[in-house]
Amino acid sequence: MNNEALKELLYKMADDLLILGHRNSEWTGMGPLLEEDIAFSSMAQDKIGQSLALYQLLHQLGEQEPDTVAFMRHARLFHNCLLTELPNAEYDFSLIRHFLFDTADALRWKSLTQSSYTPLAQLAGKVRGELRYHTLHANTWIKRLGSATDESISRLQQSLNELMPYALGIFEPSPFEEELIKRNIFEGERHLQAQWLLGIESVLNATELRLPDLKSLTPAYGGRVGKHSLHLQPLLDEMSEVFKLDPTAEW
Amino acid sequence: MTTPETILTLLDQVKDPEIPVLSLVDLGVITHVEVIEELVHVEMTPTFVGCPAMDIMKQEVIDVLQKNGWTSKVEINFRQPWSSDKISEKGKIALKKFGLAPPPGDAAIIADIDFLEHVPCPRCNSLNTELKNPFGPTLCRSIHYCRSCRETFEQFKPVG
Numbered sequence: 001m002n003n004e005a006l007k008e009l010l011y012k013m014a015d016d017l018l019i020l021g022h023r024n025s026e027w028t029g030m031g032p033l034l035e036e037d038i039a040f041s042s043m044a045q046d047k048i049g050q051s052l053a054l055y056q057l058l059h060q061l062g063e064q065e066p067d068t069v070a071f072m073r074h075a076r077l078f079h080n081c082l083l084t085e086l087p088n089a090e091y092d093f094s095l096i097r098h099f100l101f102d103t104a105d106a107l108r109w110k111s112l113t114q115s116s117y118t119p120l121a122q123l124a125g126k127v128r129g130e131l132r133y134h135t136l137h138a139n140t141w142i143k144r145l146g147s148a149t150d151e152s153i154s155r156l157q158q159s160l161n162e163l164m165p166y167a168l169g170i171f172e173p174s175p176f177e178e179e180l181i182k183r184n185i186f187e188g189e190r191h192l193q194a195q196w197l198l199g200i201e202s203v204l205n206a207t208e209l210r211l212p213d214l215k216s217l218t219p220a221y222g223g224r225v226g227k228h229s230l231h232l233q234p235l236l237d238e239m240s241e242v243f244k245l246d247p248t249a250e251w
Numbered sequence: 252m253t254t255p256e257t258i259l260t261l262l263d264q265v266k267d268p269e270i271p272v273l274s275l276v277d278l279g280v281i282t283h284v285e286v287i288e289e290l291v292h293v294e295m296t297p298t299f300v301g302c303p304a305m306d307i308m309k310q311e312v313i314d315v316l317q318k319n320g321w322t323s324k325v326e327i328n329f330r331q332p333w334s335s336d337k338i339s340e341k342g343k344i345a346l347k348k349f350g351l352a353p354p355p356g357d358a359a360i361i362a363d364i365d366f367l368e369h370v371p372c373p374r375c376n377s378l379n380t381e382l383k384n385p386f387g388p389t390l391c392r393s394i395h396y397c398r399s400c401r402e403t404f405e406q407f408k409p410v411g
Contacts, residue, residue: 035384035386039385041386042386042387043386045301046299046390048301049300049301119329122328122329122332123329125332126296126329126333127300137386
């Protein structure tokens with residue numbers, strides 16, 4: 001069986017989680033409240049753990065060891081969407097990204113519980129429950145700050161406007177879309193995007209925030225095929241700095 | 252003739268490294284035990300995918316079995332994913348004694364934040380408590396405050 005389609009799906013999911021997990025970890029010690037510091041750090045740990053589980057599935061399909069894959073690749077070999085690699089900026093920016101990404105990610109894993117690829121469906125059954133805490137966290141803060149003060153509303157709105165094209169980049173079509181759908185491995189990005197839109201709308205409707213007009217936006221594609229922003233390689237250099245000192249070390 | 256029960260009794264000695272009163276059996280992370288021709292096959296599953304204690308637990312399982320004369324093969328998988336419903340009644344009592352609120356009954360039906368509010372305080376049993384943070388010191392714990400005894404406490408999080 002040709003596994004290129006499956007591998008591409010697993011790589012983009014794993015890379016999204018590793019890179020966003022790393023960005024989340026940059027909030028450790030920097031959060032606006034102690035609780036948020038802990039929340040972003042915990043979500044970082046979850047996401048990096050989930051990425052490891054996906055890299056292990058890839059390893060079973062013949063790819064290299066998870067550590068090698070995570071730490072030794074150049075940016076152009078990463079498949080994460082551009083949304084995940086952008087620097088954290090202010091808290092409102094990170095919060096909007098967390099909301100937009102995790103809504104999509106929770107729906108992706110939910111759909112994958114039905115995947116014909118059993119190891120992925122089993123993992124999805126587990127991850128799905130964990131992600132409830134991530135979406136719960138995002139939705140709680142978006143609802144709270146999205147209806148709080150003029151400043152909180154305008155800051156979130158500005159970040160939402162800025163990040164929306166990047167969020168559409170989550171759903172950059174794969175060259176294997178049709179094959180994945182036909183083999184019942186994954187429902188496909190187009191279907192996921194439609195569900196995601198309903199999900200974020202239902203939360204935003206409970207706030208003063210407005211969804212930008214999607215028709216006027218150009219999705220920020222490229223991440224899925226290794227065309228990244230200038231922000232990814234410095235992130236990878238920092239993340240792999242210790243590992244690269246001695247790649248054969250036993251930890 | 253060795254039954255899986257004999258092996259499970261041995262594994263009852265292995266405790267969660269972060270909650271030393273709770274055995275891996277009571278935690279519900281041992282999902283399958285089978286003895287085939289003198290080799291013990293054990294399947295385990297993590298409480299959270301990113302649980303950093305998994306490798307330690309796996310090694311402790313191997314060590315305890317070896318000490319008792321058994322060679323084992325331990326596999327970590329998600330065939331029977333963990334949920335907080337897998338913690339045994341004995342385990343829930345041990346958690347409470349340790350000062351951690353046990354997770355509520357049916358994790359699968361939990362839908363929103365309400366399930367984390369008003370968790371019974373493990374010290375004084377008061378329901379006059381509030382959620383401080385759904386994320387705590389480890390992936391599997393949340394942080395709460397009891398207005399009755401004015402103490403902060405943690406809950407072993409419900410996960411479905």
